[in-house]
Amino acid sequence: MFAIVFILLLFSTGDSILIGKIQNSTIIDVTHISLFNITLNQCICKLITVSGIIPAANYFPGNQSCQLFNFNNNSSLISSNFNTYWIFTNQSSAFITNTSITSTSSPTTSISSSSTTTSTTTSSTTSLSTTSTSTTTSSSTTTTTGCTNLGMFPYQSTYSVGVSPQSVAVVDVNSDNKPDIIVANFGSNTVGVLLNVGNGTFLSQTNYSVGSAPESVAVVDVNSDNKPDIIVANTLSTNVGVLLNTGNGIFRNQTTYAVGTQPWSVTVSDVNNDNKPDIIVANFGSNTVSVLLNAGNGTFLTQTTYTVGTSPMSVAVVDVNSDNKPDIIVANSLSNNVGVLLNTGSGTFLGQVTYITGTNPKSVGIVDVNNDTKPDIIVANYANTISVLLNRGNGTFLNATTYLIGLSPLSVAVVDVNSDNYPDITVANSLSNAVGVLLNT
Secondary structure: OEEEEEEEEEEOOOOOOOOOEEEOEEEOOOEEEEEEOOOHHHHHHHHHHOOOOOOEEEEEOOOOEEEEEOOOOOEEEEEEEOOOOEOOOOOOEEEEEEEEEEEOOOOEEEEOOOOOEEEEEEEEEOOOOEEEEEEEEEOOOOOOOOOOOOOOOOOOOOOOOOOOEEEEEEEOOOOOOOOEEEEEEOOOOEEEEEOEOOOOOEOOOEEEEOOOOEEEEEEEOOOOOOOOEEEEEEOOOOEEEEEOEOOOOOEOOOEEEEOOOOEEEEEEEOOOOOOOOEEEEEEOOOOEEEEEOEOOOOOEOOOEEEEOOOOEEEEEEEOOOOOOOOEEEEEEOOOOEEEEEOEOOOOOEOOOEEEEOOOOEEEEEEEOOOOOOOOEEEEEEOOOEEEEEOEOOOOOEOOOEEEEOOOOEEEEEEEOOOOOOOOEEEEEEOOOOEEEEEOOO
């Protein structure tokens, strides 16, 4: 077994946190706070939110204890086992010097029979220094009121799927209360289903053959058996496929339904108020939207098509005029507009009314962004802008307000990210290799 010992020189200003969490490591300094029965994320949260200057923390996963350290030095001596990681926060720079690799004794950890007493002893010997740290603490179980999961993601686990995955959905498909992954594999003409093991890991994908070049996937119970089914837009097959769920995360072969040319985006919503979800598809190649009404047994009627703009790429279904009838909103990429098709109430729609956006709209989201209870239109335009069209309240919209963002945005989501009750805009800028966040004021 080996350890790494080095001196970390830290440069920071004000009350910023000097260094973050170190797993399987020992910071050679004075312990300020010891916490027990605590998760890794709670330890990190405490590190960031605790009052005073707490520049570092050490987490021991074996007995779920957390040590917070208090010091004002510009450098620290760190003893660290291999397979460790660091999280830096508010850190302008950090220099590692005097690295030494030596053998060391294995750390030992003991937990007493009492739930309120934890004893941790760690010993290490290195060429730079010899230290022995022992901490014994008796107290009531520490709670972390107000300390929530920080949303940090230090690890990435990858799972093999098909070729060129284009769309992903996360839904519990085998009724075990664990959300599973469903992915449309454009290049291998399959849909992959990765079942959740229950500890944040997933089984290898099960592949289901679908049509040619699946581009978009939705997962919704379409036959009222409380088992989510898969609906996939097969771009080069000119159809949508419906894979019914057998109830244990296994799906039947797809049943296909003809739609327009190059179906690009699919969504599932009950548009005729019969409590049966219907299929709505944006057809890129035929400049149409297809509506397939649900017959009630997991089968669908022949499509009804509606002419829209040129090359529709994204479709959403939301009631925009407060009549309790879901309407269709479509991003017409080569017409530089969005189309709104109002629902007449029987699953049929009026002709589209168009609103100018930026150049080449790729993705559309429908969310009330100004808190007037009227859903607004947000569009990601490939020509480096976002358009926001506020709802007048009668199913019509104001002219677009445009915001400059990164290069070539492809996808937009609208969610309150800073807990101020105002939905913010998050956009994936494909040629900037970045995600942009526009906070709502």
